[in-house]
Amino acid sequence: MRSGVRNRQDAFGYRPDIDGLRAFAVLAVVLYHAGIPWMPGGFVGVDVFFVISGYVITRGLLREAAGGGITVAGFYARRVRRILPALLATLVVTSLAAWWLLLPPQLEDYARSATAASLSVSNLYFWRSSGYFDAAALYRPLLHTWSLSVEEQFYLVLPVSLLVILRLRLRPLWLPFAAAAALSFGLSLYAGRYAPTANFYLLPTRAWELLVGTLLAMAPRPARGTAPVVAEAAGLAGLAAILAPALLYGETTPFPGAGALPPCLGAALLIRLGEAPGRRAAATCLLAAAPLVAVGLISYSAYLVHWPLIVLSRIALMRPFTAPEIAALVAATLLLGALSYRFVEQPFRHPPERSPRPSRAPAHRPVLAAGLAASLAMAGLGWAGAASGGWPSRFPDFRVRPVPGTETWNHRTCFLFADQTWQAWDPAACTRTAGKDGLALLWGDSFAAHYVPGLIRHADRLPGNLVQYTAAGCRPTLGVSSHVVPHCRAFNENALALIRRHGIRDVVLAARWGAQRDHVLPDLRETVARVAALGARVHVIGQSPEFPLDPAFLAYRQRHDPPETAGLWHPAIDPGLNDGLRAAVAGLATFIDPLALLCGQAACAYARGDTFLFADTGHFSTAGAEAAVERFLAGGLFGHAVPQPTAMGSAP
Template identity: 35%
Template sequence: MRAIAVIPVILFHAGFSTFSGGFVGVDVFFVISGYLITSIILAELEQGTFSIVNFYERRARRILPALFTVMFVSLPFAWMWLFPSDMKDFSQSLVSVSLFASNVLFWLESGYFETAAELKPLLHTWSLGVEEQYYILFPLFLMLVWRFRNRWILGAIIAIGVISLGVAQYASSNYPSANFYLLPTRAWELMIGGGLAFVIKYGNSHVGSIINSKLIKETFGLLGLLLIGYAVLAYDKETPFPSVYALVPTLGTALVILFATTETSAGRLLANKPLVFVGLISYSAYLWHQPLFAFARHHNSSGVNEEIWTLLIVTTFIFAFVSWRFIEKPFRNKHQTSRSQAFSLALIFSVLFIVVGIGGHVTSGFLYRLNDDQNAILAFANYDKSPVYREGSCFLKPEQDYAEFAEWCEDDSASDASILLWGDSHAAALSYGLRAQHGNVTQFTASGCPPIKGFDNYTRVHCKGVNEYVLERISHIKPEYIFLHANWLYAKEYAEVIELDKTLSVISSVSPQSKIYVVGGVPQWQPSLPVRVLRAGMDLSSGNILKMDRGVEEEIVSMDALIGSQLVGTDAVFLSAIDEFCNENGCLAVVKDNEEFTLIAWDYGHLTAAGSELMAKGLIEHLKQ
């Protein structure tokens, strides 16, 4: 079962679209963990041999040696390949992992403009944080309620699970980041495993005849595997998670544990030697894959091809075998490593990582590693976008709804023909340039909300209401010009079909005299433009042309073509942002602004003030034609 859990996770993080729901492997792990830990604790409580110290020792021996090895090996690569902002994030994660709180850190870092998840080498340790917090609390809970015995303990487990699932369902729509990372909304998955352990140990007299039915075992064992497989193949980034959707893989896991014995087809499949071997090394494989993938993405800014991905996956399992054989096994053997040695090493490495982590935090990612010119470029990572984008007033944050648009977002100046700008954070970036080049610009922009009627994204719960509000304001204002702009690639992630033509039809019906311009996506850089400029050996006073990653460029051009095709038969005009910034040699990366050179974007594609003005000049020219 551990193999069934870890393989989809690795393939998902490697970007294989077939395994779009591979993240559910973590949920399978949670059920397995809940089952195994509860089984062990119940057996020892029954025998009167349970010791909280012994329990924590076993968990430390199981978790820490391989984890600390991966963290220690990651340090030199982080030093060589991570620029200060990413190094600061990595340093903070060293501290949080050592304190069993990495899930809390990554929740706090989960804002829209934060580093992409796939670039964080220790991001996957969030699940260990959840488990470690569970390991601290759950044994104490069982010890406290043990005197009430079977029926009441199972009832308490069920109650905790139901409450946790209810909270997760609510939070999946209202607090998606906290819902994903934190223990209260994950506890029910562990409780499924815990309740299952309780039923298997004490419920034989009631359910034994059902469980021991050969037909039942065969049917439900296979059903469990099918449920897990369905979630792996059918779920994707748009699936609210965890929520009731997570019942599919978690209950599937429970069915497999309960029914897939060696007498069944599912049991025989899971008992084959290759899967058993992968299961043995699954913990180490899980630990190694994310740092390998993240550092590969950092080191290969132009993209990681399929051959490299294959090599990385093979390397993951090689490293996993080595660390299982020479790290995990010896430290789990009390005859090879004593309790005092295990705790001493754990303490030494914890202190080491905390000291290094604090050092990385207070020095802003060991900023002194770079020279002044390099630091000037990387300073864009801390670009103050709020006044440029008018964040919180005309550019709504994820938690804000349309009622929080400021009144002055609607410009009623009579000096120029009225322009209404509608879109997401990329449109907010464009707003500065339009305001600088033209009076009378109304700005309605919201984080993660492309200008598409009916657009629904569970991570941006206010998008639908915001877009309905903008359409209502368009019918009232009836502006001369309307600009629709967004990161259309982001929109495509959450909408299988971008039905822009329907949006245009509504605009034309409520404001028929308005001239509509749909602006294509701006250049995008992986992992960010400042990093790409540095890796190209450029500075702020030299060459200003840089090639986008070919894959990203092809995606943007393809999306532009798709958008253009939806404008056929309408009065709307498509304007290419790529044409404003790029030619056959590459795209503008550095531009002159008030006698100084500056980058056109401060992250992967959000424009700086100078970049926004440059783009707006070209767009305003089209109004004069």
């Protein structure tokens, strides 16, 4: 069983450059989640972590195999010591803050995710609960634990697989793992098109990233140093393969799949470069620098605490962060990470030496038993919180009431989901009004669909019968590519055929325009020009108000406010966005600015008395849609504008 691994025994030692690489990974993730605009692809730091984990874990198993044999119980005991204390400490502290801060519906979702995180299945939980209308990801404090669950599930498979392959004396050792990596990568490419949410969250489509590290650990160590010029070029290439995606990727980048190749291969190249004997390349020296190593050492704890800190701060403030607050959050993440490393990670990983036991196996049993008991206890608390509905007795005067709105969208017929193609759209069922000559097409995503109740309510003022053509997450711009909605490009291209085939005279474009703003403006102008070339009149509705929390939570926070301010809140929208959209379509389309028509100078109305104008953080309720469309029609949506002296929330 030792054959094939003995010659690697001298290759195992502490690698400060790997800790430096961990620092790169965690800083990319933290800066991205904190909202640093020049780090839109910082999420690739997770993929770098996967490669590092696969390498380090496999290297440790190979060392154990070379030293006498893999002890599965010992491996899991070490994993328990390494992972569980800091994770459970973070869950306990976060749960205390959540108990104090989160209202019942928020706490109920949090409690379910805490149970899943305790049992290492949070990736499955967020995959199953990531529907289009679920709680916004920005307000789920444990969302980041999905990546930990992926790693922990990988740890269940790797040691057993390696042990079996070694005992069967299969050679070459790396071949089964290479085959598994190829299969996983192929599955990721397929799922990226047909099951993007599963592709993001699940182990089968992420395993290849960890297996890149596994294969790297199995490769023979370089016998001699690389030529200096080659080493320096390789180091720059490795750094660029990580930094370029972090700086250039964004929400519309297809990911993972092929998009994850550059950061994963870049991480592997840097790790491999650090293995070479002799003179170290500049990239390796950079990664081994003391400040980066210090951050790398605390990277696990920093990763654990950063997202709960950001999310709970966002909920407490109920507004976007300022630049000084972002800096404070990053600093607090590093400080809390250092404290967790010093007082939680280290004591459990390196407990005081005790008298030797007669055998190794019994020494692992208390660790495994304690880890299982602690995990089950935390999971039980989470289950209790979910079963209670988020312990509503904490806020006895809080009530959740249903807000009508989305039920009029004709889900899966006129409002398509990510798993549907445009062929699922039904032209007869999606002609929503009758009695007019001609057709008016509403084209866009959910931020177009939320106007349907209002357009139906004011059907007599429309220039034609309303045709609803909407799809979740699909912005109405030609050429758009979305890994979340794989069929979006074809859906939008079909809109042109629809306009041409039915001779549609008026086309209304509406969407959540805020994401990927730099790509929106040129794409929108080209789309409007192509629609106008078909002879249709084009009307563009700009970005509508979005709020930091659901109206029910805002109303609860304002329950003691005077009537003149209750029901009003600052929108979480860049005020210059609609100005850019207006300029992009100037001369080609009518433009409606919802922020100007519906909001005052400082705030927008989310409620009028006891009536909510929004069903969630950004989608109009039925009442809100009716009021908004009335404003838009009066403001010139299909004709001449009529002066409107008051904002929506002030209307009688």
